[in-house]
Amino acid sequence: MFASLPSPISIALPQHQSRLQGRQFNRKDLLPINSDCIWKIDSGLVRTFTWDESGRIMTLGFWGAGDVVGYPLSYLDPYFIECLTPVTVWQVLPDSSYVKQALWQRVGKSEEFLSIVHQHDVGGRLMHLLIWLADQFGQPIAEGQLLDVHLTHQLLAETAHTTRVTVTRILNQWEREGKLKRSTRSLILLKQDLDASVSTKG
C-alpha cells in the first residue's frame, strides 16, 4: 500500500474574493473548463480524462477533497473533468498559496497513479488501482475497505487501459475467489486482499 497521503489542506478564503464561491455538481456532470479556472475540491470525487485519435478515453487521474483541478493545469486538449459523485468545488486563484501546496500533492499522486497504469499485466493494474482508490477515497469497515463510488466497468477499463469485457471477467473471477464484494454502486475489497502490497515510501 502507498504511504499515507497528507491530509487535505484546509483553506480560509478571504471574504473580499467574492468570485470564489462554492459550487455543487452532480455525478456525471463535467466541471466548467476555461483558461483561468482552477477548482479546489471540497468534497466528492472527480476524474480527469482525455482521448486519443481513435476516440478511446484515457483516465489521467482521480482527485478528491483538497486536490486542485482545472484546464490551466494541463497541456492536453481535449481535457475533461468529470464528477464521479456529487461534488462541491471552490474556485481558487492560480497565485494563491493554497495552490502551491496542492500542486505539490498532485505531483506525488500523479506519480503513484502512473506507477499503477504502468504495471504490465492487466490484473495487477486493476487490483492496484482498486487498492489505491479504496485507500484514498474509501473507508475501513469490518469486512475490509469500502469504496462507496459507482465505478463502471467501462471507467475502470479506461483507466487500466483494457476493455470493459476484460474488466468484467476479472472482477467476476475475484468475486468468486472472495477477493471483493460488489453492489451496483459500491465495492468492498475484502480483508485478505488488502495485504496485497505496493512498494511504498516510509
Added chain:
Amino acid sequence: MFASLPSPISIALPQHQSRLQGRQFNRKDLLPINSDCIWKIDSGLVRTFTWDESGRIMTLGFWGAGDVVGYPLSYLDPYFIECLTPVTVWQVLPDSSYVKQALWQRVGKSEEFLSIVHQHDVGGRLMHLLIWLADQFGQPIAEGQLLDVHLTHQLLAETAHTTRVTVTRILNQWEREGKLKRSTRSLILLKQDLDASVSTKG
C-alpha cells in the same frame, strides 16, 4: 504534437543561500536522494523511475532544464533519478517561489507523459514517446528533429511498458520505412513523420 511548453524559468539564487550550489553529474549517475533535497535542473536530461514487485523498472517521467525533481516530490519507494546525459543541478528550497512555478509545469508535463504511456498499442506509445521527447529535448535540423540523447532500447521499453526485443523490432521497421535514422547515441525523427499528431491544446 503537444502545445509548446513554457520556456524554462530562470532563477537568480540569493547569495546567502550557500547550501544552494550547482553540482555536476555524469550520464548514468543517480542524483542524491534524501528527504529534503529538491533539485532544479539547469542543463541535461534525467528520468525518474521506480520498479514493481517483479523488479521491472517503470519510467515515471523525463525532466530537463527548468524542471524540479527530488525524493520529496514523490510518494513512491523505491524512487530513482537517473542522469541520461551530463547534468547540472541546483538545490532549491521547497518553499521557494521557483518551486511553485516548476510544480505547475510538472503537473502538466506529467499528464502529457501519462497520456502517452496510456496509449493502447505499443507502436503508438513508442512513436508518441519519441515525438514528445524530440519536441521537448531535441532540436530541429534540416532532415527533421534530432534527439541527441543516448536512449537505449531497454530504457524505451521501460517507458513504453514493453520488451526490449519489441522496441528493437519496431525501431528497425521504422528505420526501413524511412521514419527515423539512428546512430548509437542519437536519433533523428525524419520530417514526414513529424506530422503524426497528438491532440493538443491551443
